[in-house]
Amino acid sequence: MQRIMNEGLKPIPLLLRDRLKGFLPRPTKVLLLIAGLLPLARSLVLSLEAVNPIEFFTRSTGTWALVALLLTLSITPLRQLTGYSRLIDYRRMLGLFTFFYAFLHFMTYLWLDQFFDWSAIGQDILKRPFITVGFAAFVLLIPLAVTSTKGWMRRLKRNWSRLHRLVYVIAILGVVHYLWLVKADLTTPAIYAAVLAVLLGWRVLRYWRGRRDQAPANG
Amino acid sequence: MLIRQPSDILPSEITPQSVFLNRRQFMLAGTSALLLTGEAMAGLNAKPSALSVKESPNSLKQITTYNNYYEFGTDKGDPALYAGQLKTKPWQIVVNGEVGQSRTYSIDDLLKVAALEERIYRLRCVEGWSMVIPWVGIPLASVLKQVNPTSKAKFVAFETLNDPKQMPGQRSRVLEWPYREGLRIDEAMHPLTILAVGLYGEVLPNQNGAPVRLVVPWKYGFKSIKSVVGIRLQEQQPTTSWQQSAPNEYGFYSNVNPDVPHPRWSQAKERRIGEFLKRDTLPFNGYGPQVASMYQGMDLRKFF
Numbered sequence: 001m002q003r004i005m006n007e008g009l010k011p012i013p014l015l016l017r018d019r020l021k022g023f024l025p026r027p028t029k030v031l032l033l034i035a036g037l038l039p040l041a042r043s044l045v046l047s048l049e050a051v052n053p054i055e056f057f058t059r060s061t062g063t064w065a066l067v068a069l070l071l072t073l074s075i076t077p078l079r080q081l082t083g084y085s086r087l088i089d090y091r092r093m094l095g096l097f098t099f100f101y102a103f104l105h106f107m108t109y110l111w112l113d114q115f116f117d118w119s120a121i122g123q124d125i126l127k128r129p130f131i132t133v134g135f136a137a138f139v140l141l142i143p144l145a146v147t148s149t150k151g152w153m154r155r156l157k158r159n160w161s162r163l164h165r166l167v168y169v170i171a172i173l174g175v176v177h178y179l180w181l182v183k184a185d186l187t188t189p190a191i192y193a194a195v196l197a198v199l200l201g202w203r204v205l206r207y208w209r210g211r212r213d214q215a216p217a218n219g
Numbered sequence: 220m221l222i223r224q225p226s227d228i229l230p231s232e233i234t235p236q237s238v239f240l241n242r243r244q245f246m247l248a249g250t251s252a253l254l255l256t257g258e259a260m261a262g263l264n265a266k267p268s269a270l271s272v273k274e275s276p277n278s279l280k281q282i283t284t285y286n287n288y289y290e291f292g293t294d295k296g297d298p299a300l301y302a303g304q305l306k307t308k309p310w311q312i313v314v315n316g317e318v319g320q321s322r323t324y325s326i327d328d329l330l331k332v333a334a335l336e337e338r339i340y341r342l343r344c345v346e347g348w349s350m351v352i353p354w355v356g357i358p359l360a361s362v363l364k365q366v367n368p369t370s371k372a373k374f375v376a377f378e379t380l381n382d383p384k385q386m387p388g389q390r391s392r393v394l395e396w397p398y399r400e401g402l403r404i405d406e407a408m409h410p411l412t413i414l415a416v417g418l419y420g421e422v423l424p425n426q427n428g429a430p431v432r433l434v435v436p437w438k439y440g441f442k443s444i445k446s447v448v449g450i451r452l453q454e455q456q457p458t459t460s461w462q463q464s465a466p467n468e469y470g471f472y473s474n475v476n477p478d479v480p481h482p483r484w485s486q487a488k489e490r491r492i493g494e495f496l497k498r499d500t501l502p503f504n505g506y507g508p509q510v511a512s513m514y515q516g517m518d519l520r521k522f523f
Contacts, residue, residue, distance in 0.1 A: 051285035051295075052348060052492055115496055120485065128483055180483065183346070184464055185293035185393045 032090055036097040039064045040104070054112045061108060065101035066174055066192055068094055073171060073199045080206070092148055095167070099145040106138050130180035137173035140166050171196050263335055263417040265355040270411060271339035272505070277350040279419050281492050286426045287344065288445055289393050290379065290386035297388070298426035305385050305446070307430040316376075316452040319367025326416065326430045333361035337420070338413055338434070343475045343504045345439035349489045354434050355417025360408040368404065368452050375407040376400075376457035377433060378449035394460045400444035401457035401471065402435065405513055411436055411506060414447070437506035439473045470523040474514070475504035479523045 043060035050056035072094040079087045114121050124131040144164055146152070153160045175196050178189040276282075288298040312329070315321035324332075335355050343349045363375070381397035383389040389396045406412060415434045416423055423429040428445025435442050441461055451457075461469035468482050477487045477500040488497040503510050514522075 051281050052490070054490065054495075055348070112495075113497075120487065124485065127480070128485070130483055184289070185391075187293075187391075 026089075029090070029093065032093055036068070036093065036100075039067075039101070054108065058105060058108045058113060061101050061105035062178070065098055065105055066178065068098040068101055069167075069171055069174060070192065070195050070199065072098055073167065073196070077199060077202045096145060096148060099141050102138050102141055106135075130177050133173045133180070134177035137170045137177060140170050140173070144170075168200060171200075262421055263355045265335040265337040265417065265420060268336040268338050270509075271337065271353075272341055272351065274339070274341065274351045276339055276353045276419075277492055282350060282352055282418065283424050283426055285492065287346075287440065288388075288426060288428070290388045290396075290398065290446070291426070292388050293393060301387055302425035302429075305380075305425045305429070307425065307446075310430045310448075312431065312447055312450060314362065314366050314450045314452075317369040317372035317454060318452050319369065322366050324362070329357065329362065329414065329416065329431060332365060333357040335417070336413075338411075338415075338436075340411075340434060340436035341504050341506075342434075342436065342440050342443075343489055343500065345441055345469070345473070345481060345486075347484060347486070347489050348492055349500075349504075350492050353419050354413065354415040355420060355423075356413040356415035356434065358410055359412045359414050359433065360410065362414065362450075363407060363452070366452075371454045372452035373404055373454050374452070374456050375402045375404060376449075376451040376453055377402075377444045377447055378451075379444055380446045380448045395463045396460075397448075398444060398460045399457065400433065400442055400459050402442075403456075403513075404452070406435065406510075409510060409513070411509055437474060437503040437510045439475060441469070442473050472514075472519075472522050474510075474519065474523075475500060476502055476519055476523065478502070479520055 039060070043057055043064070046060070047053040047057040072091055075087050075091040075094065079085055110116060110121065114124075125135050126132070144166060147156060147160065147163060156163060175189065175193045178192060179186060182189055284299045285295045286298040287295060288302065291298040291301040308326070310326050312324045313321070314324065335357060337353055337355050339351060339353045341349060342352050377400045379398040380386065381389065383396075402412070413434045415428070415432050416430060418424060418427055423432065428443075428447075431447050432445040433443050433447060442459075456471060459469070459471065461473075462471060475486075480486050486500055489500045490497050501507070
């Protein structure tokens, strides 16, 4: 209020709290950071008591990578539905959590599961389709994680959003990875596939409508 | 000068080597004996078998909380949670088909067919993990011989109970119910093949396939069908549930074979439950010396 009333006059010095605002993360972001680490804590605790701890931790980190990815992809539809545009502030962290859990998932496979048996790993990547697509999804996540900073956004300009459209490919690969590894009961991966279909379908619908509305009316 | 001192240990105190080498069976025999004295305890009096492996068994907790038994759910924790509701008494197993005379066995009948033996076997799951399990059971051959198979009995088909009221997993069609499995007659008659009724010297827990299950240790675990109600001897090769579900992934034979990968994952190694590093998977799950001759001249890539 004060600032608005003083508009046009000499600037009033900012309060310390306002000045720090640029540096201090908002409490909601801190909360999100903590919330994002809870699944890891849970996985570690449950792995310790699991009969097959390595399998449990691999599955759990994989699941949470997918959950984080789907949450990342739900930010835009939620913004459009609610009109709450500041949701965008949380998308980067969700995206980075996707990478974080995917990285843990991949490292668990490399280290705990295969114990750096490179020939077995190579064969898996080449010969086992579910590992091929999972590996591809992880590799594609790397450039997105690296270019997630404001600096890279500035540098890449329009190419940044082009590059980050890869996330759609990654999400499809991730869900296929899950579908293909299951032995018989497809229920759980099918739920992830359905959620992804809704999130992608929403975008297709918006794009389609946008084009229709832009098209010249020919009577 | 060498001073000879008499040993403090009397020769009578030394454990005989044979007992020492069989110390696990010795302990187990002791436990079963103790259990038998308690009236309420369901201890089984099983004699040790020369066909047991010398590896140390997995814990009862591992064996009873990590199960693939889709009749009770597809999560490995489901059977321990939901199998309790299965009524295993009374139980009937019908043995029929190409036989001299069909017979219906109760569990008590089965226990009279042959003396119970403890068989400590490796179990290799098609998913890439393994355990060592102290089963208690009788050779399947002892039952089959009683019904006098005819010359047309080339295969044996097995069937699990089909009762969605007791087996909630059967309400969803993850597999074709009832669960079906099959063996060639020589595999079924092989001394390693048993019908198990116990585990760790006691009555088989429901999640492990009570009251009676097949155990074929040189084949992937899913061949060892649980809660059996039907055994049919027949001329044609039976179709199994997993073959119906994915014929390119699960063959009729399904012998453990590190050289034939599952189409979606390698079978070269396995994680023994409780161990950190994977170990190499052995052909026929390490039972090659006893069983490989049955498959001589067969292309095991084709007959996977």
